[in-house]
Amino acid sequence: MQNSKLKIKNYGLFFISILYFSFFIFNCLSGADIFLQLKSGGRKTNIFIYPTDNSRHSADIRKIVSEDLIYSGIFNLISLPSGQLFATKFDFQKSDRDIAVANGIDTVVKFESKTSKNKITLSGNLWDAASAKKIFDKEYKYPEHEIRKLAHNFSEDIIKSLTGQKISFSSKIAFSNTMSGNKEIWCVDYDGKNLMRLTYNNSISVLPKFSSDGKYIYYTTYKDGNPDIFRYDFEKNRSVSFITYQGLNITGSASPDGEYLIATLSKDGDSELYLFTTDGKIARRLTYSRGVDTAASFSPNSHEFVFVSDRGGNPQLYIMDIEGSNLRKITHSGYNDSPCWSPVGGAIAFTKRTGSRFDIYVMDVSTNKEYQLTKNSGSNENPSFSSDGRRIIFSSNRTGRYELFSMYADGTEQKPISSIAKESTNPVWSP
Incomplete structure (x- = not known):
């Protein structure tokens, strides 16, 4: 089983959920809203x-x-x-x-x-x-x-x-990288400077997500044998276990208001979404469906979120409020994964399978209209918006290995942020 874990590369959050869930079961059995006004128009x-x-x-x-x-x-x-x-x-x-x-x-x-x-x-x-x-x-x-x-x-x-706009140049990008021989969590400035390794778990550590104040990073790791959620503290420069139920524990999203964290757990059977308080206690279970519910991303108002579910067949995107009600499906075809709700509202970036590859799309939340941002450039996955909503960071293997790329939210000016060795996946932008 160790070999299968090491083969996990840059699959989407939904597929990672299935892989993790299958791994766990195997072990148990054997023992404001203006879309695309994100890049300045007119003359520079x-x-x-x-x-x-x-x-x-x-x-x-x-x-x-x-x-x-x-x-x-x-x-x-x-x-x-x-x-x-x-x-x-x-x-x-x-x-x-x-x-x-x-x-x-x-x-x-x-x-x-x-x-x-x-x-x-x-x-x-x-x-x-x-x-x-x-x-x-x-x-x-x-x-x-x-x-x-x-x-x-x-x-x-x-x-x-x-x-009149606030653009942060002090933002950080957290991601998973194999430079050490294992998947560990790393961090880098938006421009590729100040590369810093955050975890030393000597295991698979993936799916980093920032807290709303940027002081912590939540991530999933196999450090103790089970896929648990740990929390890295920037001030103390160390990680502690945070959500450790038996079975699957996968990071989802921290609410912008700093009140909650959504995570995927399989403790009751199927992988479902749970709402947690910031001290690691369950506030409520959000989903009750057969299959996999995962990859949650909060809206800017902290009252609703987008997530991935295969309850109807292929993985599709759904929106729900934090009370677990008002469910609505927003994609209706294809294989969709890794949604990220823009911090300024109006748009959701996500991954869609196109043939044998994955590409980044963005959806206008008010109309559900989809726009393809990447095309004919390898597989492109795990989009994450900058705090001002103007740019998207993502991972791409267009050069032969997975690297971090950024682009404007309309898909223009796609370029690597720096030359970081080995495979870099699951990027997320700080608040």
Whole structure:
């Protein structure tokens, strides 16, 4: 049976549920809602980052901010032709404005940084080229080792000042990876930096899910022989057992309001969905059907969730409220798996089998209309939305092994987030 466990790769949550459930039985017998307004439409804003001083961290800050702004999909980063320079003491004098207009620059970012006693102070401001007015002027102070956090915060403020939208560049992506020889839970920044191994269970550890505050990760592991749910604590840097009923215990979703967690258990026979409080106690059983009910994902309002069930044959997506009522089926054909409800509402991303492969689809919740996002690029699975709903992280074997890819929520700009060794599966974005 050990060999069959090691063969589990990047199957969908529904198929993983069946594999885990079969494994357990074998052992027992032998002993707000606007869809696709997720990527900025129209012309991108042309932004210029004013050359900074030569302080120790200026180049690094400039690089991080530049990458953040490009990644947002809202901006074009502009460079000035050789010989054209803004005034040394930049304050948008007439010559500065003329240069900006001549080069199609809409917005200018300027910052200065200094380091003292292991702390970085950054003075950053933003100018509107058309009006020659300063949009904001802000000072940031961070410990020197948190330079990335400082730069990300500056980037977030730039975008919020210009668009009114909050985009988090400090988000994390948790996933399962085989780099250690076993499937363990790892974490990485949204841009592929700061790769960190979280678990050392020397067993199969999969299906990570963040708590609503991002302080914990719930995941399923075979560490103690049974598929149990453990909780990893970022502050304490350790995992503890959390849900350990005999049989199947599979992570589902934590509610955005921080009150509940949904998990799949087989303790009463079939694999069913249960609602848990955050201290690991069952609040209620949610489903009562033959077959497999699994892969729950909460809606933004925390009052309903989408899940996968094969109660009618092939796995389909259903929506239900947390009282266990108001059940409705939202897919009606094919093999569907791994739903993820957008944190901003309106859309559900999921995996659908297309021939012998899997692809990522997204559904408009108001109409149940489906849109295919990936096509003819290997198998693409386990979609997860970013906290602002603009991007989707997923795993794909289009390169010959499963890697982490991201794309806009409309399917454009599909690219790997970094080159991480071995197989990376089951990605999930932090709140």
